[in-house]
Amino acid sequence: xxxxxxxxxxxxxxxxxxxxxxxxxxxxxxxxxxxxxxxxxxxxxxxxxxxxxxxxxxxxxxxxxxxxxxxxxxxxxxxxxxxxxxxxxxxxxxxxxxxxxxxxxxxxxxxxxxxxxxxxxxxxxxxxxxxxxxxxxxxxxxxxxxxxxxxxxxxxxxxxxxxxxxxxxxxxxxxxxxxxxxxxxxxxxxxxxxxxxxxxxxxxxxxxxxxxxxxxxxxxxxxxxxxxxxxxxxxxxxxxxxxxxxxxxxxxxxxxxxxxxxxxxxxxxxxxxxxxxxxxxxxxxxxxxx
Numbered sequence: 001x002x003x004x005x006x007x008x009x010x011x012x013x014x015x016x017x018x019x020x021x022x023x024x025x026x027x028x029x030x031x032x033x034x035x036x037x038x039x040x041x042x043x044x045x046x047x048x049x050x051x052x053x054x055x056x057x058x059x060x061x062x063x064x065x066x067x068x069x070x071x072x073x074x075x076x077x078x079x080x081x082x083x084x085x086x087x088x089x090x091x092x093x094x095x096x097x098x099x100x101x102x103x104x105x106x107x108x109x110x111x112x113x114x115x116x117x118x119x120x121x122x123x124x125x126x127x128x129x130x131x132x133x134x135x136x137x138x139x140x141x142x143x144x145x146x147x148x149x150x151x152x153x154x155x156x157x158x159x160x161x162x163x164x165x166x167x168x169x170x171x172x173x174x175x176x177x178x179x180x181x182x183x184x185x186x187x188x189x190x191x192x193x194x195x196x197x198x199x200x201x202x203x204x205x206x207x208x209x210x211x212x213x214x215x216x217x218x219x220x221x222x223x224x225x226x227x228x229x230x231x232x233x234x235x236x237x238x239x240x241x242x243x244x245x246x247x248x249x250x251x252x253x254x255x256x257x258x259x260x261x262x263x264x265x266x267x268x269x270x271x272x273x274x275x276x277x278x279x280x281x282x283x284x285x286x287x288x289x290x
Contacts, residue, residue: 005249006188008270011212014283015220015263021287028185028269029212034177035267036195037208037215037252038245042141043222044164045156045204046083046233048148051163053079058151067147070116072124076131082144083233088128089140093119105196112200115146138205145204156204168221173210175203182209185249185270196248206247215254216265223260231256239289240264244277251276262289 009026029035052058059066060080064073064087073087081087093110097103110119123143128135145156152159157175165173175198185193198207210218222231234241240255240262253276255264264283266276 004187005185005193005270007186008268009183010266010268010271010275010279012264012266012279012283013212013216014265014287015216016287016289017261022283025212026269028183029267032172032181032211032213033183034172034174034181034209035183035212035215035252035269036206036245036247036250037210038206038247038250039138040215040243040245040252040254041204041206041208043231043233043243044160044208045141045145045148047164047222047231048159049079049083049144050232052148052152058148064143064147067151068120068143071120071143073127074124074131077127079144079147081131082137082140082147085134085136085140086132087137087140087143088131088133088135089123089137089143090126090128091135091137091139093139093142094122094126104194107202107206108197108199110142110200110202112146112149115142115200120146138202141205142201145201148204149201156201160204160208165218168218170210170214170217170221172214173208175207175209177209183269193249195250206245212265212267215252215267216263219254219256219265220263223256223263227260228258239284240280242280246273246276253277253280255280257289 009028011025011029014022053060061078063075064077077087096106149156230236230241234243242255244253249270251268251271253266266279268275
């Protein structure tokens with residue numbers, strides 16, 4: 001557990017065939033606060049890319065350079081490789097932290113204008129030279145987000161709302177929730193720990209916030225739409241298709257069984273990164289899926 005925070009909280013709900021098998025809500029999770037989904041946001045961006053591919057607006061097999069020529073990436077870097085973390089782009093952009101201010105809020109400077117001027121033109125130089133090997137990349141999803149915005153001439157949040165959240169009936173989500181709905185994490189001296197702010201294209205990599213119920217509703221809706229098929233952009237293990245997310249002080253995980261009958265939803269506040277993953281593994285051990 002993080003030694004920086006005196007009060008921690010975790011919430012989880014495990015459903016099997018619609019019935020709650022295990023459930024807990026800690027003190028900071030009471031009252032339907034807006035929680036950071038972190039990198040679970042990437043599954044929304046992946047879904048958008050898949051939908052645009054199916055509509056003929058985007059070709060997942062096309063080189064990224066077709067849509068973002070200013071990036072000057074090798075032609076073997078296609079859109080699908082951004083979705084699957086096999087593009088050869090690094091986890092984070094070069095120069096993300098150069099001082100104390102950036103260390104406190106690493107993504108705040110990446111407005112769309114800054115990303116277009118300072119990041120896109122440097123992608124070729126940041127590329128590893130290899131394509132096809134899994135290497136988790138927040139930068140890759142920021143590039144994917146910017147690509148989707150460029151070809152549709154719409155911002156990511158509009159795309160996500162109109163094409164993912166609204167059709168799935170999910171309403172209690174936001175990229176800029178009212179401050180009074182966001183849980184307050186305090187230090188031992190009572191000070192408020194300022195949370196990171198995803199901006200510009202990094203919104204599509206980790207910017208969604210929503211209630212715990214909205215997070216579970218999202219996982220459930222995805223499972224029902226494609227039973228037996230791993231959703232694009234999700235991770236895989238022997239029992240679950242899943243994705244996690246870790247932002248400062250916030251951790252999240254959703255998991256779906258192969259047949260869609262099991263839904264696992266977890267969120268933590270004040271814990272070190274990885275707490276949600278460990279809790280998921282414990283719940284899986286304690287409640288084997290039949």
